[in-house]
Amino acid sequence: MSVKAQQKPLSLKIFILGFLVLWMALAAFPFLWTLWGSFKVEGDFFSKADWANAIVGTFTRIETGGSFTGQGYYGAWVQEEFWRAALNTLVVCLFVVTISLTFGTLGGYALSRSSQRYAFWFLIIALIFRALPHITLVSGYLPVFFQWNLWGHLPTAIIVLVAINQPFTLWMLTSFFRNIPKDLDESAMVDGCTRLQAFRHVIIPVMWPGVITTGLFSFLLAYNDFAVTAMILSKENQTMIPKIASFLGTTQTKGNVMFAVASVVSVTAPLFVMIMFFQRQIVSGLTAGAVKG
Amino acid sequence: MKHKSFFWFVLPSSLAMLLFIFFPLISIVIQSLYVEHDQVVIEVENCGPFGCTQSTMIDQAATEELRREQPLGRFAGLTTYLDRGHLAVNEVGAAWRASDGIGDFLSRLLNLPFYKALLFTLTYTFVVTPLTIALGFMIAIAVNGAVRAIKGPLIFFSLLPMIVTPLVGSLILFWMVDARGVIGSTLQVLAGDPSLSVKASTPLMWIMLMVYGVWHAAPFAFIVYYAGLQTVNADTLESAMIDGATRWQRIRYVILPHLLPLTTFIALIQLMDNFRVFEPIVSFAASAHATSLSWAIFNDLGGETRQLSSAAATSVLTVIGVSILLLPVLVRTWREFGRS
Numbered sequence: 001m002s003v004k005a006q007q008k009p010l011s012l013k014i015f016i017l018g019f020l021v022l023w024m025a026l027a028a029f030p031f032l033w034t035l036w037g038s039f040k041v042e043g044d045f046f047s048k049a050d051w052a053n054a055i056v057g058t059f060t061r062i063e064t065g066g067s068f069t070g071q072g073y074y075g076a077w078v079q080e081e082f083w084r085a086a087l088n089t090l091v092v093c094l095f096v097v098t099i100s101l102t103f104g105t106l107g108g109y110a111l112s113r114s115s116q117r118y119a120f121w122f123l124i125i126a127l128i129f130r131a132l133p134h135i136t137l138v139s140g141y142l143p144v145f146f147q148w149n150l151w152g153h154l155p156t157a158i159i160v161l162v163a164i165n166q167p168f169t170l171w172m173l174t175s176f177f178r179n180i181p182k183d184l185d186e187s188a189m190v191d192g193c194t195r196l197q198a199f200r201h202v203i204i205p206v207m208w209p210g211v212i213t214t215g216l217f218s219f220l221l222a223y224n225d226f227a228v229t230a231m232i233l234s235k236e237n238q239t240m241i242p243k244i245a246s247f248l249g250t251t252q253t254k255g256n257v258m259f260a261v262a263s264v265v266s267v268t269a270p271l272f273v274m275i276m277f278f279q280r281q282i283v284s285g286l287t288a289g290a291v292k293g
Numbered sequence: 294m295k296h297k298s299f300f301w302f303v304l305p306s307s308l309a310m311l312l313f314i315f316f317p318l319i320s321i322v323i324q325s326l327y328v329e330h331d332q333v334v335i336e337v338e339n340c341g342p343f344g345c346t347q348s349t350m351i352d353q354a355a356t357e358e359l360r361r362e363q364p365l366g367r368f369a370g371l372t373t374y375l376d377r378g379h380l381a382v383n384e385v386g387a388a389w390r391a392s393d394g395i396g397d398f399l400s401r402l403l404n405l406p407f408y409k410a411l412l413f414t415l416t417y418t419f420v421v422t423p424l425t426i427a428l429g430f431m432i433a434i435a436v437n438g439a440v441r442a443i444k445g446p447l448i449f450f451s452l453l454p455m456i457v458t459p460l461v462g463s464l465i466l467f468w469m470v471d472a473r474g475v476i477g478s479t480l481q482v483l484a485g486d487p488s489l490s491v492k493a494s495t496p497l498m499w500i501m502l503m504v505y506g507v508w509h510a511a512p513f514a515f516i517v518y519y520a521g522l523q524t525v526n527a528d529t530l531e532s533a534m535i536d537g538a539t540r541w542q543r544i545r546y547v548i549l550p551h552l553l554p555l556t557t558f559i560a561l562i563q564l565m566d567n568f569r570v571f572e573p574i575v576s577f578a579a580s581a582h583a584t585s586l587s588w589a590i591f592n593d594l595g596g597e598t599r600q601l602s603s604a605a606a607t608s609v610l611t612v613i614g615v616s617i618l619l620l621p622v623l624v625r626t627w628r629e630f631g632r633s
Contacts, residue, residue, distance in 0.1 A: 023451070
């Protein structure tokens, strides 16, 4: 594009700048505000008198002596045993990501290499499954899980999340595998490899960028899930998100809403770090289906 | 690819989807046709010094036994669908006869839980989706025009509302619009009404939920559009400019047509995701003012008495709703596939 095409009149520049500043405030301010407020006491975070209290921490200083307090974090992590939920989340995410990627790469590879009619309909059925609200599936699981005593355990939640994850994983990986030239594995097969050998020795070494991106989204689905984990896991096996929801019921009446604020910040922090390191992969993943498909 | 190797490659993931997506769908259809057994009532004769009296009591053991033997319950046909909690055929009929106009009828309809949930779900879906697309497009245009050095941080912060867990993101907003939170008290000052509370007002709650929806989903539309803008043909843009097209005309006639296929994609994904709106209603504790279909199922499933049949019936109705929503896309895909 020529330089002249990019030149904008001053008024337009100012308008765009203003819009960007506004959007940045909308997108980032709530998180920064909550992060800052999580180190205050409830009287400051929810301040009837003056919202500036949340910034300077008037009540925090009166109640604890310092401008910042870790009370919320101590209450959530130690007193309410949030670390147990964090551990459960770690286990669930680890297994969901590993298993979905294993299933997904195999399926996605086959779908990308088949030009048959049934491969097309397979993807369309996966799209329909992708559209189903998760909670409708949960109401299908519960009677069966109760009867067979599968309810409440982490492995049950893991396999359910893997299955719910499959349609999306398949779509994404299929579009990634389509970008890997067919000639690569076909020439390996001409040289005498079986399909599986061609996949192992030729495709696996070059598939990692796509797999990492898909893995990020599998991780997000498992990490962010509320509908499935809240309904299927028993109280001691709860992951972080249902645990926060359970704080809302009990702690708001006890006046310990700061536990929930602290755990909300704790849940958000890993996501921050993840976006920071994997921004490029997330962006490419979001656009993979749209721009290329 | 040979049929046989295709089969083995897709086996694990088809098995997972068959067991945990397809079978549950059948399970909800069956479950919705049954209701829980009534308690077994037995008649006992109490004989005392003044003669014998008949009384009825619940036979706990027999009830347990029956429920264990037939966990599905007893067959009830479509009664669960037609009862007050779902399609409410009788109540709708009564409301139709009693009401003196379409507005009155609608307000009576909204007292029925299913229609209340359905109306909010549809309103949310069809308000949030276009607004998301519009806002995402505007952000994409603005970020695309920004200096290269700040694009990275801009994208980083723009991604936050989407990546952060919906339950957590909506909770953060909810605390800010609380009457004692920073936005809530600012609103009170702006409106000049110290008793203003988002939690207490149905219209404000609806608006708040939809604002959250747009805030949460706009980054997705933004990213997709932003990637699309990178592939706009620079030559076309330049020749349009040489031909005297204004800045607006260039957006209207070059960029928008280029982004149109992306819009279909975003709209499809957003329709699917907005139709399942659920977490913000839990976070905002909004169920008194707004419920959605997903929330209604969640509510039936939770709590002391798990109303499995009721939840299953709502689920079936929700799945039918999703199918209707997807129908245009499926029909189009069918036609395109037939042509190729």
